[in-house]
Amino acid sequence: MSGKRSKPDEDAATVPAAGTEDERRPGLRAVGPAASRLAGPIVARHGGGILARLKSEWPAIVGAETAAATWPQTMGRDGVLKLRANPAVALELQHRAPLLIERLNLYLGRAAISRIALVQGPLPLAPAPPQATPPPLGESEAAAIESRVAEIPDPELRAALARLGKSVASRALPRS
Template sequence: MKGSMRENGFRAIGGVAQRLTSGLSPKGKKGAKASGAPLARLKTEWSAIVGAEIARVSRPDALLAGRGGRAVQAGGGKVLRLRVEGAASLEIQHRANQLVERVNAYFGHRFIDEIRLVQGGVTAPTLAPPVAPVDPQLAARLAERVAKVEDPDLKAALARLGTHIARGRRSLMLGALGAMLFMRTSRAQTVLAQWTDDQEKLLVVRPTDHVLGRADAPNVIIDYFSLTCPHCANFAMAVLPGIRKQFVESGRVRFVYRHFPSDSIATHASQLAECGGTARFFDTIHALFRSQVDWLTAQDPEGEMVKILSAQGLAAADCLANDQLLDKIIDDVQSGQTLGVNQTPTLFINGQNCGNPGSTDAIGKILDEIGR
């Protein structure tokens, strides 16, 4: 019975979006030098990272340790071995430093130190969607927001997230929903929905919801989120603290988090978030969002999440096989599907779909217009 329920549950979540083919190795199976999620991602998105011209004559071949030439395990490589067609070797060697910078910018941290070339034939790369240019206004807003953060660790985490968001790349970081927009939906752009009775029942606080705020708060904000979504992480770290201080603690708003995982890793992350129960939910979510870049770029994302949460005293190792935790996530996903959610984060403010307003001030303006 449980096996059937679990299969049906993943099918329901799969209905939200197509699964990523991210090249993740099965848990517990260590591959050879050319295996592992980071290398698979490099191969998949090589054209988007370095450009079509270089991708035609080169191909990521292996991740190696800085010394000894051994395959790199979780934690990132120091040397990227690059297979290059003979005639292009000299040009690629001249561009090596530039390629190192592009790879590190893609991962959001210092992932490799150097590139080592080997000559050989290059098969046609699997082309990834093109990387959009950095939006200067978005980059400036992110830089301004990070500058105001006093906590150095949090500032560093936000800066890395900003790199991913500002570059606008399509990758595992964006989940199977594709390139998510950093939305600032104005009231003029918001279309009022005519909800059915079944939908209306989902726009109020439910007994299974994770809630911040007093029970008598007149306004309700419901946030559908995915733990692999960088915009959700940015919202959780840069916007939610302001919402809590200005609106939740004052008794004006009840804030609700609901799961809407966009890929299998996000589903596992949601299970881990549920692992500590209601009392620890928001602290666990914060820990996962804060370390998102670290575990999502690890060779074993699920194992890295378990390690992070175990260090905080949460017995997370057995949670990934807990069907009851999965049932809660499936219920949230199905509610989001019923309400027409198709990207994360999506906020419903007093029953109105406001997308991702983008800032505490923007949410305050919406509350001034439709608040109670």
């Protein structure tokens, strides 16, 4: 024996009562709380929600011109925001850094950013704009396509080819 005994009151306080959440039992449990406990420190170490907020609202925060030439890359614990910047505007951004820091901190509601470190290089590709929907086909064009595929015996193949034909024909129509 170690010679040191704990008080009976302390032992009783550490044992969970039957039916409480602390009791270990087999079966399925929600992973959300465990994932939050595990991911919380990792997210905080890498800038947490600050970087996500900046990325989601970047053009609105810094303006369209600056947003077209920069992208927030990482956020350090020490308040250093690394910006990926187009080399053509890096010098100008370096001179405007104090104003940019002020604008970013104003958006965040606190002095979260103390310094901006510029990393010159290409920016990530912007998502492609959605394609315009083609104009609908006229009844005569749709009827012509239906008559061309009418002799195909398989109904699924006939329907698929009709959809394909209508799609191709609608994209070939001149746009107004």
